Amino acid sequence: MLKTKFFVRHKSGEVITPIYVRVSNGRAFDLKVATKETCIASRWDDENGMMKERFFVEQKGKLVEKRDGKTRALFLESKEVNERLQDLAKKIDKAFKEAEEVEFNTEWLKTVINPPVVVENTVPDDFVSFCPVFIEQKKHEISKGYTIKVNCLKRIIKEFLKHSKKKTLKFSEINLKFKLEFDKYCYEVMGYSVNYTSTNLRLLRIIAYQAERNGIKLHSQIKLVKSKEEKTIFQILTPAELKAIENHVFEDVDLDNVRDWLLISVFSGQRISDFMRFNVEMLTKEELENEQEGYFLNFIQDKTGHILHLPVHPKILEILNKRGFRFPPKYDEDKYNKLVKTVCKDAGITEMCYGGIEKNRRKVFANYPKHELITSHIGRRSFASNNYGKIPTPLLMVATAHKSESMFLRYIGKVDNQQSHALASYFFN
Template sequence: MATINYLIKGEKNATNILMRFKNGRKCDLTASTDLKVEPRKWSAAKQKVKLTADDNSKDYINNKLAELETFIFDEFNTDNSRGEYIDKHWLRKKIAKFFNRPVDETAIDEVFFVPFMETFIKNAPSRIIKGKNKTIAKGTITKYNTTQKKIEEYEKRFKTKLKFTDLDLTFYDRFVNFLSQEQKINLGTIGNYIGTLKTIARDAKLKGLPVHPHIEHPNFFVPKITADSIYLNDDEINKIFNHDFKGVERLENTRDLFIIGLRTGLRISDFLRLKAANIKNGYIEIETQKTGQTVTIPLHKQVKAILEKRNGFPRAISDQKFNEHVKDLCQVAGFNEKVQGSKINKETKRKEEGVFEKWKLVTSHICRRSFATNLYGKLDNLTIMAITGHQTETQFLKYIKITNTEKAEKLKDYWNKQSVEQEIEEKKMKVVK
């Protein structure tokens, strides 16, 4: 028969209340609850704090002791029926779980969120992504680290240490407000932080840690914004391809890299590392760095011309240099029209919405977006997705930036084509008669 008793040791100073757990002759275990009481206020007969008028903590301690007793019996019944070994460490671990605190300093990542994040990030490079047979990408790990930094800034601001049980809707509202109002971060970036936080919290939940159930509440959502992202149509791409940059090597080299990105739909992490080995029977074949998916892309005539002119691929440069130079070449090429969009303010380091000259908004992301948008409606979506490597149509459609006017023009062209075909068919029928 299992029994629980409380006892104290010492006669003068405040001392720990100990729990003694016995299961017949099988085990006799003692562990501290870390609840303290002055010996003169303790009733050994009733195993609780005496009901004296001058003690304001008596009700709290006595209630906790009663709740802890029920909790330990429930945990024992569950674990013992599963064959788990019941020893002193088990009892210490269960008491710590009840009070939501680490068993010792080595177990702080079982209670506090940031230490768990550190462990999660440390193990990320060796973790294999299900279904892809590859490890976590460096860019994803960078995203984990920036999210951890924001959580630590939040803790410092509010003088707290987040536990898993703190990840509720109150925390969500406070964290989002801290990022948006105090740090002036745009909603899309906040969404990235929340999405990463939820990913790590769900991993903790799978490991049996006491994550607050609000993490799955509909109101604990990932904020998203519909960006006014620009793209280049075929005429604009041809204008860049044919522009005379008057022998300025950095612009000519960047222009050729830009055209390859625009005509392949690859991410910058992929098109900047293309080599002769990636050309096979007139196609580009490459395993994408982000997803590990192998894509096959036919050589566009402009890409062929660049390879023939240079006897290979252009000189590779860094992502940062590419994004600097591509703005310069688009300015030189005359992309000065004012358009709605967003760009990073170099002084505040924050993304700002507004109306800017088009060349100021051009980055490497425009390559993939332009490729998908220019082919949309001309090929079926699944064919385009096979080239871009998008795994779902929802992901793919995010890249499509056709305006409402352009969509209306497509419908107009379709109806005109339908009318012409109908007229031809009617003429054929008249001839047959």
């Protein structure tokens, strides 16, 4: 009789761990393979072989089931993963029953979990024609913004082909020769920045690897098709500058609204695609461990798809209270980026700073008044940078949704000094 059970190797802690499946049939075989699913170790129910769907807290010596907004989000996430695991168990059972003259080993089980892509003659082998196929195959995994990036790269490649007097770009032609020609086109003809060109080549490789999964042959040099990147230069708003912005009196209604959105972005650490969607329906009021009450924002990040249960900063509550417990009116990103520069200029954020301003489709780096360098992303980066070292990094990562501390440190332009400090302790002891 076929038995299927799911398990994790890490049984505790907040580490993200793969979920494995164990499939056995008496003494005939006993197979263990990693599935596509992962979970936080502490949320795994080892007894049931599934993710926990109920969460408890001890109150007065008794276990009481938690029913707050954060727990509801955890339940929904666990339920989705468990349903996929149950579907996989049924899939494995069906494959076992239908198998004829098959050797039941780990390769068989891996094929059941990750079946090879069926290659059809209709799958194109040139980059431009494959882009819509990529979007269709990844539609449940990529965001709207990512789709826009793919279509933008498709347009750039079409323009590159036209400039090069070529009809198509076959995946088998994406090699070092192509890379050199594409770099030259981007830098000299289009005036694109080094980082923008590097980002496009990275996306091109991702699309190429998806084509390979569809049976399309790639050039052996595909891994070498990448460009150098320059260190990102960015600005943040300091606590003193934020105080100046907060205290400035704006007569213009739009500037007053955008000032409040800027403060909301700084004290929530979110992208404009998320904070500009904030509304009071996302708020829940919950009891904290210190017997106080706090508000939380419950939403799904637009770019990452992460479910967030974000505590509302007191400064955001001040803004809500002054507005009759409503968020400010919403603005599209272009208008916001234009108005936020005026907000900072009027508040005196005008010191000369080195940075890049986009001119003719590429960034020109020079010294500019700081307010000219302000965009919607400064709120998120200011949140991360200003709180680094004051709030434990893992807690900051809850808000920013960075997957690793190294990614977070790169984001704020910091290096991990732990080993350096450890060495220094030997020098002075």
